[in-house]
Amino acid sequence: MSDTPPTKPKRPPQTRTGLTDTGVKKAADKSAxxxxxxxxxxxxxxxxxxRNQAESIDAFxxxxxxFHKADSAHYDALLHGCISEAAALDESxxxxxxxxxxxISPVEHAVLWIGAYEFKHCLDVPYRVVINECIELAKAFGGTDGHKYVNxxxxxxxxxxxxxxxxxxxxT
Incomplete structure (x- = not known):
């Protein structure tokens, strides 16, 4: 018998720059x-x-x-804009x-709100970027194939x- 403790198997090296071994963007690589x-x-x-109120959700x-690394102005616009325009966004x-x-799952519903809101109000963000960002949100937080539905x-x-x-x- 050996006195050395068993060693953990090593993780495979990352093959894609900026991604964890699960394929998610590294936190340091995310934009505000x-x-x-x-x-x-x-x-x-x-x-x-x-059904929490926007103000209490915002404070939490x-x-x-x-949070300090996020673009708080964009966060404010999305949170308050999506809630105040919820009916119109749903209709769209x-x-x-x-x-x-x-x-529709609440995650995919919220992602669709974000996408519709950004299409409507964030004209500085190209529509393809809006779609891609929403797909990434659905992949990270939603169900297995929710990102395909959102897309x-x-x-x-x-x-x-x-x-x-x-x-x-x-x-083009």
Missing amino acids: RTRAREFALQALYQHLVG TRDLVG FTPLLDRKMVE GVLHKLAPNFRAAEVAADKK
């Missing part, structure tokens, strides 16, 4: 806006599931670890759904808010 979207998603989830979220993508709204809905929704941008993109 990406972080803002993540915190906004968590806050919107609290609103959808717990700002105390979370890492409900016709594109293949199921009833109550069958499909947002691709159909983009021309409703960004017709000229989508048309120009298709030409």
Whole structure:
């Protein structure tokens, strides 16, 4: 018998720069806006599931670890904008759904709110970036294939808010 303790097997080396071994972006590589979207998603989830008021959710979220690295202005716009425009945002993508709204998970619902809100109000963010960021949110926080559903809905929704941008993109 040996006196040496057993060693843990080594993790395989990372093959893609900036990603953890699970394929998620490393925290250090995330932009302030990406972080803002993540915190906004968590806050919107609290609103959808717990029916908590925006002010109490906001106060709680700002105390979370890492919030200081987020773009707080973008977070504010997403949280308060999505909640105040919830009905209009829902109306914008409900016709594109293949199921009833109550069958959409709260995570995917919140991600769709973020996508629709950014299409409508954040014209400095290209529509493809909005879609990609929302897909990443759904991958990180949603169900197994939720990102595919979000992708499909947002691709159909983009021309409703960004017709000229989508048309120009298709030409190139």
